[in-house]
């Protein structure tokens with residue numbers, strides 16, 4: 001899975017998407033399944049080509065905070081290109097939580113650290129800034145929320 005997004009690498013991601021889109025066009029519209037890659041192409045680029053339009057986001061919940069996989073910023077702003085299909089996976093390392101965005105009508109299962117991670121998929125079909133939050137108990141009131149920006 002390609003792990004992306006996050007304030008610091010947002011621009012980098014959009015650049016990658018642009019590059020991948022161009023590459024996809026070059027592969028030819030006649031055969032949409034044609035993902036042939038030259039032997040010199042790095043593995044990461046091959047993965048990106050296969051996942052055009054799909055973004056995998058791994059989130060971890062602990063206490064009253066969400067974290068992007070490998071990042072240390074609490075409740076980070078998540079940037080997404082409009083039209084992207086988002087595969088969001090929530091795992092919990094402390095407490096019991098879920099991940100909800102009302103505007104996209106999306107919510108993971110409520111899970112604890114002993115449960116398996118919960119994945120949801122949605123299409124970011126509207127632009128703007130939306131709030132994601134945890135709907136368990138009063139977590140949202142206690143600050144367990146952040147912004148998801150679609151542009």
Ligand SMILES: [Cu+2]
Nearest residue numbers: 097134136139
């Ligand atoms: Cu919570």
